[in-house]
Amino acid sequence: MRTHQLVLQWIESQLLGGHLALGGRLPAERTLAEQLGVSRTSVREAIRILEAMGVVRAGVGSGPDAGTVVIADPTTALGSALRLHVATSHLPVADIVQTRVLLESWAVARANPGSPALAEAAALLDEMEKSTETDQFLALDVRFHLALAEAAGNAVVSAMMGSLREAIQGYVGRLTANLPDWDATAARLRDEHRSILAAINENDGAAAAKLVADHIQGYYEEAGLGSGH
Known part of the structure; x- marks a missing residue:
């Protein structure tokens, strides 16, 4: 040793x-x-x-x-490791997106409507309404999704989701160049965010899980992420 x-x-x-x-x-x-x-x-x-x-x-x-x-900062460490493996092409981005769908669907289906994290999520949505910069919007989007995960009360899932988002954050930002109309996409994403949050607050986990899966997959499909990426 x-x-x-x-x-x-x-x-x-x-x-x-x-x-x-x-x-x-x-x-x-x-x-x-x-x-x-x-x-x-x-x-x-x-x-x-x-x-x-x-x-x-x-x-x-x-x-x-x-x-x-x-200290306890597993998200940063896991995110850094995943980001490097994505760079080597050992971990395809499409596979990370699929994993993200699985984790986030699980998390929103079990989110506690009384969690303080949901109030934070609502405040972040209000900030998104005022956001005019793409990078700012995407940063708020990350925080919104992590707040939803926190509402599920599972520290491991929250850390894993945070690391997955960190690993592909730069890639997500570059995908916006493929979108025909960012303003239209941003408006649609805001509407979808509010629908997801409303389903959680109404204690409809099944609806929230479907909405978040469609939301994530819809963005990547619109931006041109296929199975070979």
Whole structure:
């Protein structure tokens, strides 16, 4: 086992055992190296890996933000990994879209009409009405769909949906160039968003699931995403 893996293994055991928790700080680099009998270089390598995985945030200097703090940001880490695999063409965008349809359909079918996330979704729709920039609209669209997922109350599904959206966000933006009339598309998407949200608020999960599947597939089909992309 490489020495940085010993550090990773130790940190995992501390998390599993409850000795480290969100917001907790790892021992200082020198202390951890001496405790585990490894080099400080190995400790730094392990911390860099954990940062990339969204498990810790390393701060330098002194003060409240200094040290290595345990965080929880799985969406960014998963999204980065997926984005790279999409770039290698190992994961086809069409397959990611299909996976997104499955997850979002599941999420909206189980969304809680009383969830505060739905109030956020409604506010985002109001912002979309005022949006005149394509990039701004797409950013609001991402936040809207993630709010719907949050209303289902499943942290794993929310993280996976966020990572899928992040992985293809640039691709989605480029697809807008294929649309014959962006303003017409944006108006249709806003109407579909409101219908999805209304179905959830009316506790009609089956209707919401169908609406969101048609909504996602309709956008990509209009933009020209076929099975070979």
